[in-house]
Amino acid sequence: MNIQVDKSLKAYNTFGIDVTAAQFIAVSSVDELRAVVDKQKSLFILGGGSNMLLVDDIAQLVVQLNIKGIQIVDQTSDHVIVDVSAGENWHEFVLWCLERNYGGLENLSLIPGNVGTAPIQNIGAYGVELKDRMVSLEALHIATNTIHTFSNADCKFGYRNSIFKEESKGEFIIISVRFKLTKKNHVLNSAYGAINTELSFMGIKDPSIQDIAKAVIRIRQQKLPDPKVLGNSGSFFKNPIISMEQFEQLVSTHPDIPHYPVSSTTVKVPAGWLVEQCGFKGQRFGDAGVHKKQALVLVNYGQAKGHEILALAKNIQAAVKEKFGIPIEAEVNILP
Numbered sequence: 001m002n003i004q005v006d007k008s009l010k011a012y013n014t015f016g017i018d019v020t021a022a023q024f025i026a027v028s029s030v031d032e033l034r035a036v037v038d039k040q041k042s043l044f045i046l047g048g049g050s051n052m053l054l055v056d057d058i059a060q061l062v063v064q065l066n067i068k069g070i071q072i073v074d075q076t077s078d079h080v081i082v083d084v085s086a087g088e089n090w091h092e093f094v095l096w097c098l099e100r101n102y103g104g105l106e107n108l109s110l111i112p113g114n115v116g117t118a119p120i121q122n123i124g125a126y127g128v129e130l131k132d133r134m135v136s137l138e139a140l141h142i143a144t145n146t147i148h149t150f151s152n153a154d155c156k157f158g159y160r161n162s163i164f165k166e167e168s169k170g171e172f173i174i175i176s177v178r179f180k181l182t183k184k185n186h187v188l189n190s191a192y193g194a195i196n197t198e199l200s201f202m203g204i205k206d207p208s209i210q211d212i213a214k215a216v217i218r219i220r221q222q223k224l225p226d227p228k229v230l231g232n233s234g235s236f237f238k239n240p241i242i243s244m245e246q247f248e249q250l251v252s253t254h255p256d257i258p259h260y261p262v263s264s265t266t267v268k269v270p271a272g273w274l275v276e277q278c279g280f281k282g283q284r285f286g287d288a289g290v291h292k293k294q295a296l297v298l299v300n301y302g303q304a305k306g307h308e309i310l311a312l313a314k315n316i317q318a319a320v321k322e323k324f325g326i327p328i329e330a331e332v333n334i335l336p
Helices: 028-041 092-101 117-119 195-201 207-223 244-253 273-277 308-326
Strands: 006-007 019-025 043-046 052-054 058-063 068-075 081-087 134-141 146-151 171-182 231-235 242-243 267-270 288-290 295-302 333-335
Touching: 019 028, 019 146, 028 058, 028 171, 028 308, 058 171, 081 117, 092 207, 117 171, 195 207, 195 244, 242 244, 244 267, 273 308, 288 308, 295 308
Parallel strands: 019 058, 043 058, 052 333
Antiparallel strands: 006 019, 068 081, 081 171, 134 146, 134 171, 231 295, 242 267, 288 295
């Protein structure tokens, strides 16, 4: 068991925050993971490092999941069932699907991170969420070192939420995820955001799933910074869902407020628009800042500390609450 000590995690989180792990180990199989869990129960599980803000050094044993593998477990003429190991890169898996003309995940192209952490957050983009395509997952229960299967319903998915962020937080390590994807007669989702506009710009009238993915990738690359160039964790805040009554009150003072109906009584408001209206877009505070093209993205210009990013986030939350009366929650996990 190759445990490293005093390991910098700067290269292991997309924010590029330089914190130290007292102990660090990378595992590449479920057997290796179970051997670690057999000896140590207090663990910090590290996937792609894309949906976290590291604030302090980590005293726990940090376990990086490098478990790889994609396997077709069943298929018909219409659908395919695919098992994907936790350590697979999410976007590379989406590309794997597109190469084989497997539909369902194209709207989730270019989302950073690994497959194993995707269900925790119930990742979503452009009208599609992971829960729409996931069948089940397998997870290791840390206390008993046993493998459990969770159905889609068992995961209690919500908006950027799941059982793994709530009542079972820290109890399980996801080791593989199973998806059901289409092989033909793909249902395309191009109505959300600017996908149709981008397709039109690309001169595409009858898009394929590959075309949808290309449009999504182009949109994301235009709006979101590459973590390899500028440290960030994508969207830092969740889009708040407010009551229709509160929304109608806001429209009276902000008639141009963008919104998306969620139900007959609730409305989703873009958090990025709220942040931008408070004047934070493009602002820099030392090496912590808000991206110039997308106010939803907080960035590390090089040497920002985790607590500096967190302080900026709290200032933004306070400003939005004061101006609009809307609390916005962090989508990124604040750790440890």
